[in-house]
Amino acid sequence: MTPVFACAPKHESPFDQSDLATTAGRVLLISCYESGLQPLNLAQPKAVLEHRGFAVDVLDLSVQTLAELPTEPPNAIAVSVPMQTALRLAVSAVSALRSRWPEIPIAFYGLYAGLNARYLLETGTADHVLAGESELALAEWCEQTTGSQACPPTAAEIPLRELSLRTRLDLPQPDRHGLPDLERYARFQAADGSLRTAGQVAASRGCLHTCRHCPVVPIYRGRFFIRDLKSVTGDIRQQVEAGAGHISFVDPDFLNGPGHALKVTEWLHRTYPEVTFDFTAKVEHLLGRARHLAALKANGAAFVVSAFEAVSDDILERLDKGHTVRDMERVLPLLAELDLPVHPTWLPFTPWTSRRDYLDMLDWIEGHGLVNAVPPVQLALRLLIPPHSRLLDSNREAPWLEQLEPAEFQWRWHHPDPGMDTLQVQVERLVADRPDWSGERLFRQVRALAEDTDERPLGPQLPPPPRLTENWFC
Numbered sequence: 001m002t003p004v005f006a007c008a009p010k011h012e013s014p015f016d017q018s019d020l021a022t023t024a025g026r027v028l029l030i031s032c033y034e035s036g037l038q039p040l041n042l043a044q045p046k047a048v049l050e051h052r053g054f055a056v057d058v059l060d061l062s063v064q065t066l067a068e069l070p071t072e073p074p075n076a077i078a079v080s081v082p083m084q085t086a087l088r089l090a091v092s093a094v095s096a097l098r099s100r101w102p103e104i105p106i107a108f109y110g111l112y113a114g115l116n117a118r119y120l121l122e123t124g125t126a127d128h129v130l131a132g133e134s135e136l137a138l139a140e141w142c143e144q145t146t147g148s149q150a151c152p153p154t155a156a157e158i159p160l161r162e163l164s165l166r167t168r169l170d171l172p173q174p175d176r177h178g179l180p181d182l183e184r185y186a187r188f189q190a191a192d193g194s195l196r197t198a199g200q201v202a203a204s205r206g207c208l209h210t211c212r213h214c215p216v217v218p219i220y221r222g223r224f225f226i227r228d229l230k231s232v233t234g235d236i237r238q239q240v241e242a243g244a245g246h247i248s249f250v251d252p253d254f255l256n257g258p259g260h261a262l263k264v265t266e267w268l269h270r271t272y273p274e275v276t277f278d279f280t281a282k283v284e285h286l287l288g289r290a291r292h293l294a295a296l297k298a299n300g301a302a303f304v305v306s307a308f309e310a311v312s313d314d315i316l317e318r319l320d321k322g323h324t325v326r327d328m329e330r331v332l333p334l335l336a337e338l339d340l341p342v343h344p345t346w347l348p349f350t351p352w353t354s355r356r357d358y359l360d361m362l363d364w365i366e367g368h369g370l371v372n373a374v375p376p377v378q379l380a381l382r383l384l385i386p387p388h389s390r391l392l393d394s395n396r397e398a399p400w401l402e403q404l405e406p407a408e409f410q411w412r413w414h415h416p417d418p419g420m421d422t423l424q425v426q427v428e429r430l431v432a433d434r435p436d437w438s439g440e441r442l443f444r445q446v447r448a449l450a451e452d453t454d455e456r457p458l459g460p461q462l463p464p465p466p467r468l469t470e471n472w473f474c
Contacts, residue, residue, distance in 0.1 A: 024053035025075035025146035031060045032089035034082060036186035036470030037200040037248060041080040041110060043174035043235075048135045051172060054142060061089060063184045066096055073101050075146040078138055079126075082110040084215075084384060084409055094125055105145045109134050111215050112409065115386045119406040131219050133169050133205070168225040173234035182239065186470035188246035188276065188302070191463065196245030196276075198468060203232050203264050207252040209282065210390065211307075212320045213347070216252050218388040224256045233267050240272050246302065247277040248468065254279035258292045265299035276302040278468075283308065283323035286331045297338045302466040304335065308344035311364040312357050315350060320390075325364075332368060341465030343373050349382040349424045351400040351413055355450065358423070362447050369462040375471035376442040380428040385411040423450060439464070 027049050031039035039060055046056045057070045077097060081087040094106060107128035108120055114131025121129060128141050187195040204227055206220035236247055247268065254261050261279070268275060277300055286293065286306060293301075310316055311325050328344075335342050348361055365374055385391050385401075386409060395401055402412040415421045426449050434442060440458055448455040 024143060026055045026057065026072065027142050028057045028059065028070065028074040028077045029080070030058075030077065030090070030093065031062065031080045031086070032093060033062045033086040034060075034080070035200065035248075035250065036062070036468065037198060037250075038176065038179055038182055038185050038239075039080060040174060040200055040202055040235075040250065041082055042179060043176045044171060045078065045080075045109075045135050045138055046178075047172045047175035048139050049142060050175060052139045052143065054139075056178075058178050060180055061093055063180050066093065069100070074104060076105050076107070076142045077101075078107045078109060078142070079113075080110050081108055081112045084112055084386070086110070087112040087116060087409055091125055107138060107141055109138055111219055112386070114219050115215060115388050116406070116409050118387070119409070133167055133225065135171055136169055170228060171231060173231045173238075176235075176238055176242070182242055182244055186468045188248075188278075189467055189469055190276075190302070191466050195469070197243045198246045198248055199236070199239030199242075199244035200248045200250045201232060201235050201239070202250050203227055203254065203260060204251045204257055208256045209253065209322060210320065211322070212318070212390040212394075213383060213385070214252075215386055215389075217390050224252070226257050226260050229260070229263060229267075232264055233271075236264075236268055237271070240275055245275055247275060249277060249279040251280065253282055253285060255281040255285035255289050255292070258285075258289050262292060262295055262299075265296055265301070269299040273300070276300045276466075278303045278305065278466075280305040280307075282306065283321075283327050283331055286334065287323075287327060290334055293334070293338055293340060297340050301340055303341040303343055305343045305345060306331070307347075309347045310350075310353070310357070311361045312353070315352050315357065318350075318352055319347070329368075341373065342370075343465065343467065344370060346374065346378045347381055347383060348379055349415070349420065351383070351398070351415055353415075353420065354417070355420060355423070358420075359447075359450055362443070362450065366443070366447075366459055366461075369460060371443045371458060371461045372439050372464040373462065374439070374443075376431045376437075376439055376446070377471055379443070379446050380424065380431050382424050382428075383413070385413060387411075 029042045029046055031042045034041060042058045042060065046058060049056050057074065059068060079090045079094065081090050097106065105127040107130060108126040109130040111131060113120065113129050117129040120126035130137055182197045182199055186198055188198045189195055204224050206224035207216050208222060208224050210217045210222050265277065268277065279301065281304055283306055308328050309319060309321055313324050316324060346361065348358055365371055387404060400413050400416055402414065404411050427446050430445055430449065431442060440461065444455045444458060
């Protein structure tokens with residue numbers, strides 16, 4: 001097949017009932033991994049495609065297998081890749097799909113589709129690539145593949161800014177019918193150890209901020225889009241009616257639009273007072289928009305995720321995080337006063353992180369009693385630099401930066417101190433080999449590795465906070 005690439009949509013107008021078609025064809029939507037939760041990135045395009053008259057089959061390879069593919073071949077296949085983990089799995093799955101249905105066109109959509117478009121197209125893995133606000137453009141591509149229209153081929157070197165669709169779409173409520181049951185996904189675990197079924201909702205997409213290492217930034221370029229309140233609440237309703245007792249708001253930053261966040265959670269608490277939720281917010285928003293936190297807690301917030309990243313102001317500045325270590329220390333008592341637990345996330349291995357920096361991070365986590373709030377996998381994470389990363393703007397000539405590895409979907413880099421690369425591998429292996437160990441025991445072992453000393457006891461720690469039962473990171 002001749003690869004086609006990011007054709008401009010015929011329109012980007014609000015979703016309209018007049019778009020409804022009667023018969024259009026069959027589309028297979030595939031997800032490979034979406035934070036361990038039922039995939040919103042299947043449910044949203046499914047609603048748009050069915051409105052356009054398509055019959056839509058869905059397959060989530062995080063809980064299903066290719067043996068569960070529909071027997072009837074589709075007219076087109078679209079694969080969701082919002083994360084690097086999903087992309088790795090998708091490339092393998094598409095190889096099997098090409099063998100089974102060699103003539104069926106395949107599109108990739110999502111953040112990591114856009115970032116890796118050149119590789120996906122040049123290798124024939126994808127026939128079409130979309131990123132950003134792409135549901136209507138995806139529907140139009142599906143119409144072109146099943147009709148007489150042809151989308152003209154475009155070179156794989158097309159600039160990312162032309163691929164990334166950044167016009168707000170008025171979309172229908174996501175359609176979750178036919179997706180695997182919520183019980184097959186990660187659960188919410190309360191502080192007392194009890195479990196509830198969890199769902200996920202996005203109240204907004206994109207982000208106002210431009211942190212240098214974030215994969216959202218090259219696609220959305222500092223823009224974010226509020227989702228229609230009726231659509232968001234309808235998605236919550238259908239998941240609660242399907243058994244969800246907890247909702248994870250997966251917005252890159254829930255407090256980009258605090259007024260909208262309050263409207264959504266006020267509706268949630270008024271309608272389903274027993275349902276809890278979690279959200280993600282930057283440190284600077286937790287401080288600068290602190291007046292909203294009490295209301296969010298009253299509306300059912302069980303915990304907040306925040307990217308602390310490092311305890312070095314130099315590293316935080318290199319990442320353009322917008323906060324300092326002092327800000328992190330200020331936010332902890334603020335959240336503690338509200339009894340709103342924080343899950344700080346970390347980026348412990350970067351080209352700028354010395355062994356002393358790493359040990360300082362461990363000391364900071366322990367000293368603030370947060371060992372049980374940090375999944376051990378967080379202590380092993382290594383900076384990922386995907387194609388088009390904003391980090392390349394200021395580090396293209398850095399001696400630690402090697403070359404782009406297209407098939408690995410990232411730039412290769414090495415630490416100036418080889419011992420830090422060795423430590424990262426050791427920590428990663430330790431965490432992977434000891435899944436049955438407690439977080440505190442693994443933390444002690446990680447610190448012993450970093451210090452090259454015997455294991456020693458921890459200081460007093462806060463109890464494990466509420467959490468989701470699957471820890472994801474990329």
